[in-house]
Amino acid sequence: MIATLLRRDLATLLPGGRRGGTLLPLLFFLAVAMLYPFAVGPEPALLARTGGGVVWVAALLAAILPLERLVAADLEAGVFDQLHLRGVSEELAMASRLIAHWLAFAPLLIIATLPAAGLLGLSAETIRILLLGLLAGTPGLAAIGLAIAALTAALRGGAALAGLMVIPLAVPILIFGAGALARPDDAPLALTGAISLGLCALAPFVAGAAVRAARES
Amino acid sequence: MTAARLAATGLACRRGERLLFAGLSLALAPGDALHVTGANGLGKSSLIRVLAGLLRPFAGTVERSAAAALLDDRHALDPQVELGAALAFWCALDGGSAPLERLGLAGLLDVPVRYLSTGQVKRAAMARVMAQRAPIWLLDEPLNGLDTGGVALVEGLIAEHLAGGGVAVIASHQPLASAARVLALGDFATPSPSPEGLLP
Numbered sequence: 001m002i003a004t005l006l007r008r009d010l011a012t013l014l015p016g017g018r019r020g021g022t023l024l025p026l027l028f029f030l031a032v033a034m035l036y037p038f039a040v041g042p043e044p045a046l047l048a049r050t051g052g053g054v055v056w057v058a059a060l061l062a063a064i065l066p067l068e069r070l071v072a073a074d075l076e077a078g079v080f081d082q083l084h085l086r087g088v089s090e091e092l093a094m095a096s097r098l099i100a101h102w103l104a105f106a107p108l109l110i111i112a113t114l115p116a117a118g119l120l121g122l123s124a125e126t127i128r129i130l131l132l133g134l135l136a137g138t139p140g141l142a143a144i145g146l147a148i149a150a151l152t153a154a155l156r157g158g159a160a161l162a163g164l165m166v167i168p169l170a171v172p173i174l175i176f177g178a179g180a181l182a183r184p185d186d187a188p189l190a191l192t193g194a195i196s197l198g199l200c201a202l203a204p205f206v207a208g209a210a211v212r213a214a215r216e217s
Numbered sequence: 218m219t220a221a222r223l224a225a226t227g228l229a230c231r232r233g234e235r236l237l238f239a240g241l242s243l244a245l246a247p248g249d250a251l252h253v254t255g256a257n258g259l260g261k262s263s264l265i266r267v268l269a270g271l272l273r274p275f276a277g278t279v280e281r282s283a284a285a286a287l288l289d290d291r292h293a294l295d296p297q298v299e300l301g302a303a304l305a306f307w308c309a310l311d312g313g314s315a316p317l318e319r320l321g322l323a324g325l326l327d328v329p330v331r332y333l334s335t336g337q338v339k340r341a342a343m344a345r346v347m348a349q350r351a352p353i354w355l356l357d358e359p360l361n362g363l364d365t366g367g368v369a370l371v372e373g374l375i376a377e378h379l380a381g382g383g384v385a386v387i388a389s390h391q392p393l394a395s396a397a398r399v400l401a402l403g404d405f406a407t408p409s410p411s412p413e414g415l416l417p
Contacts, residue, residue, distance in 0.1 A: 004309045078291025081271050085287055086310055215271055
């Protein structure tokens with residue numbers, strides 16, 4: 001049952017899938033890395049020092065883009081009603097969606113960090129911390145995104161509101177994830193991972209409760 | 218299959234500030250069908266959703282002895298996907314199969330759901346209900362958008378379901394040959410409160 005759910009969620013969300021998954025977050029992410037040197041000037045020292053942070057901000061904003069299609073369409077179509085009738089809890093459906101959502105945007109984003117780092121002229125050590133940080137932080141971003149997408153799914157104009165609501169909640173991940181770039185040890189990475197794990201454990205319950213509440217309204 | 222029974226006692230349903238109906242009780246034994254009628258806005262769809270367990274009743278209880286299948290205006294079939302793949306997801310979850318030939322869907326399996334007509338989507342949703350093999354059917358306007366052939370077909374399917382020991386509650390404006398009992402929801406409507414009544 002979980003495999004069936006996950007297969008559908010992946011087919012819905014993966015880029016290039018028949019159900020309208022797009023490469024838009026990835027292109028957005030690369031566009032920021034490309035535009036930044038134009039905006040601040042091509043001075044290598046400045047780019048090397050600030051580039052890692054820019055990659056983090058771009059990743060955070062790119063994670064907002066897929067939220068619109070994440071929950072609202074299925075809520076509207078009654079998919080969660082039908083799952084409920086079959087004894088599939090909202091929490092399980094949301095856990096499956098969380099995994100699919102992370103797989104649909106994070107691995108590509110992490111791979112795209114390499115060309116982005118090239119555009120910004122980052123050092124090998126910065127790239128290493130950046131990749132580890134994104135690996136630790138993106139599950140948390142996916143969890144926040146899912147919870148907010150579910151909370152705003154029943155609202156008109158929910159997608160725009162979701163974007164605004166994700167940003168403050170994502171600040172801890174950004175602080176520790178990007179903060180790791182400025183420290184010699186890996187403690188901030190561990191904290192980023194810890195925040196991510198906590199959020200991933202919490203998100204299916206928040207999102208599940210939100211879907212149930214939306215049904216009652 | 219456990220014997221299909223559906224019972225409700227003292228149901229009341231509130232939407233916002235309005236009490237739609239109150240004091241509604243029903244009991245269905247295997248083979249029973251109930252045709253829910255009533256004007257728009259009396260709460261037919263709400264009753265179906267309460268019976269399905271998707272909406273908490275304001276008062277009263279619902280008892281279902283077995284799984285319930287729901288057909289309403291939300292067809293839960295992915296619009297961008299071919300009909301075959303959309304139905305395959307539900308069939309995989311339920312472990313059943315849909316009688317596609319009979320519902321006239323066999324030739325439409327590679328057509329994306331969004332290109333289907335209203336009636337074709339209704340037939341597809343009916344296929345999803347049948348594949349679920351649930352003893353209790355809750356159908357909200359199952360005949361809307363269907364042509365005469367489709368109406369006869371769905372009536373036949375309901376009759377077969379009942380003959381097999383199933384139970385069905387059908388909310389519909391149209392006359393139903395397959396459901397002997399009629400529940401007029403207007404009999405349980407509560408007078409709308411006067412505007413003063415809403416004030417604290």
